[in-house]
Amino acid sequence: MKLRKGSQSATGLRFGIIVAKFNKFVTGKLLSACVEELTERGVHADDIEVVRVPGAFELPLVARTMARTKQFHAVICLGAVIRGDTPHFDYVSAEASRGIGQAALDADVPIIFGVLTTHTIAQAIERADPAKFNRGGAAAKSAIEMATVMRLLRAGEETPVKRETLHGKRTTSAAKRTPRKRRA
Numbered sequence: 001m002k003l004r005k006g007s008q009s010a011t012g013l014r015f016g017i018i019v020a021k022f023n024k025f026v027t028g029k030l031l032s033a034c035v036e037e038l039t040e041r042g043v044h045a046d047d048i049e050v051v052r053v054p055g056a057f058e059l060p061l062v063a064r065t066m067a068r069t070k071q072f073h074a075v076i077c078l079g080a081v082i083r084g085d086t087p088h089f090d091y092v093s094a095e096a097s098r099g100i101g102q103a104a105l106d107a108d109v110p111i112i113f114g115v116l117t118t119h120t121i122a123q124a125i126e127r128a129d130p131a132k133f134n135r136g137g138a139a140a141k142s143a144i145e146m147a148t149v150m151r152l153l154r155a156g157e158e159t160p161v162k163r164e165t166l167h168g169k170r171t172t173s174a175a176k177r178t179p180r181k182r183r184a
Ligand code: INI
Pocket: 020, 022, 023, 054, 055, 056, 057, 058, 079, 080, 081, 082, 083, 084, 088, 089, 092
């Protein structure tokens, strides 16, 4: 079996971050936690580029444009869409998620969906809090993992496999395995 998996070692990688200004009291926290996680994992501050956009609806276009420059190993989209009394939430959140997914496929570069979609302001604050759900930090980790796994795939390299790592536990040796019944 071949194994290819990303790592959390980010030294030398470059990241683009796009952050929505809408609900800035939440997205500001997502941004700082995201940058902190990247730098703690070895990313140089000069290798992080941040672009601000009005709201989550605008994230996909800028993400695709940044990704297409091929200057970044991954691009991270940060936003907070909070349900109100109108259907606006549904349009904005649906377009942000669909557009970000499409942008990654179009640009052939990992683009991370770090957009909170919550029913209440309290839920959004909780998810942005580095001491709780820390979705900003989680977006950074996903970006590093995707950047490193894509690099492996493109180079045609494999991750060295220890028997213990297959399925997360030691595999049964061939001798102990119960033989499969042959079809008649
Ligand atoms: N943008 C958000 O990022 N979050 C929201 O909760 C939100 N709501 O609820 O309206 C929101 N709207 C703005 C939208 O993203 C665009 O910026 C705007 O429609 C201009 O295109």
